[in-house]
Amino acid sequence: MAGLFVVILALYFGLVPLGQWQADEYDYFGQLRGGIGQAFAARMTWSPRPLSETLYLAYGQLANHLHQPLTGEFLGLLWVGFLICACATALTPGTSERRLPALLTGLGLAAAFVTSSPLFQVFYWPAGAASYLTTLAATLFLFLRVLYGGPSPLAGRWLCGLCLSVAALSSEMGAMLAGCFAGLKIIELLTGRQGHEKGVAWWLLPGVAALAVLLWAATHRLPVIESAFSVSSAALHNPLQSVAAALGRLALEIFGWSSGAKHVWSAVASFLSRLALAVGVAMLCPNSQAQREQGGHRRRLLVLCAALLAACFASLFASYLHFGGPGGERYETLRRCWILMAYVAAISVGATRLRRWQPRAQRRFAPLLLLIGVLLPWHVSPLMREYTVYRQFRAATEQTFQSGYRQGSEQMVFVNPQPGGVITPATLAPGTYTPDSQASGFNYAGYILRYFGKQTLIISPPPP
Secondary structure, three states, X not given: OHHHHHHHHHHHHOOHHHOOOOHHHHHHHHHHOOOHHHHHHHHHHHOOOHHHHHHHHHHHHHHHHHOOOOHHHHHHHHHHHHHHHHHHHHHOOOOHHHHHHHHHHHHHHHHHHHOOOOOHHHHHOHHHHHHHHHHHHHHHHHHHHHHOOOOOOHHHHXXXXXXXXXXXXXXXXXXXXXXXXXXXXXXXXXXOOOOOOOOOHHHHHHXXXXXXXXXXXXXXXXXXXXXXXXXXXXXXXXXHHHHHHHHHHHHHHHOOOOOOOOOHHHHHHHHHHHHHHHHHHHHHOOOOHHHHHOHHHHHHXXXXXXXXXXXXXXXXXXXXXXXXXXXOHHHHHHHHHHHHHHHHHHHHHOOHHHHHOHHHHHHOHHHHHHHHHHHOOOOHHHHHHHHHOHHHHXXXXXXXXXXXXXXXXXXXXXXXXXXXXXXXXXOOOOEEEOOOOOEOOEEHHHHHHHHHOOOEEEEEOOOO
């Protein structure tokens, strides 16, 4: 079963060379040529993500130096980190009975993340992946550590703290999760329900970092981008309406609904797949006597489950309050993955009866349920379509960069990628553009021209 999950992940990993730049790359990487320190400081002012922005800066500098987009190399490194986090718990020292279940769980969750759409902004867009794939990898590793052992030993606690810190310093949503987790741990501490768990620094320090990130974002990021992306709605700048809208949207997403769902059966399939995967993982969890006696294990899972859902709500509330809507694709993708982990945590806590017949279930039923959870929401046709246009897609990007870096000409040709399925980048309508042209509400063509130092942009339709 693990081999099948590896094959699914390998198919999606194979698409990373088709990753696409958006306006962010052309704009920011062009600014880097005018001064690295100034451009980085300006971006950090409204994007307070020290870890992911440092990765993004290094990528931009290398791409500028080599005159190549290097999307496959950069996204590949981030994907490798994500896959390592999915498998790392199975490789850490511990009882042998946990290794295979932890490996199946990590690979199964990672496969489930990619067999549900949308994917582009988190998995195939460099700016989005630097922030949100890094956040997802850290939270997946945190979840697996808590599920298969918990942060009881000192090294385990600090590993969990490291995951929380990486999430908090990579994206605002990661900061929301670290902040919610720290808030719940403070409540435990004040009410005396923390049990025998020792140490607070491993969750308090990431919580302080998360608070700093969120405060900076609230005072510097929102004033810059709020007017450009806000939509008219009753929730805009209305806290009570935003709470109601966020709760309603979160309920829909918990029960499987997404912005891309075309009918209710899509939500039913998503809900059933989450349920199947969560029950399968619950059957796989080790049922040793030490595990049963470790009362704090269930409590830690409940805290993490509550933190994941609270962070999802916080992201929705902030989006409705400041922008009038639920946010973009990358936020929805991350929430979808967190909700799946919350399903697994909740059912694992209450699945003691399932574990009574675990030896038989582990051999027969648990892998089957994991497979159902991964395959039920999967639409294979977008993946297959992407592979049918693989060469044309790569050729379009190569032709664009060759044209942009060609010397002795003030004009360049931008080739729209061949329409596929999994990867959905921004495109421009065929025509001729100048640095002052406006398209799709922002000057995408102008960003491209300024990056390459050209005056005229000719948009070519996709090759037949």
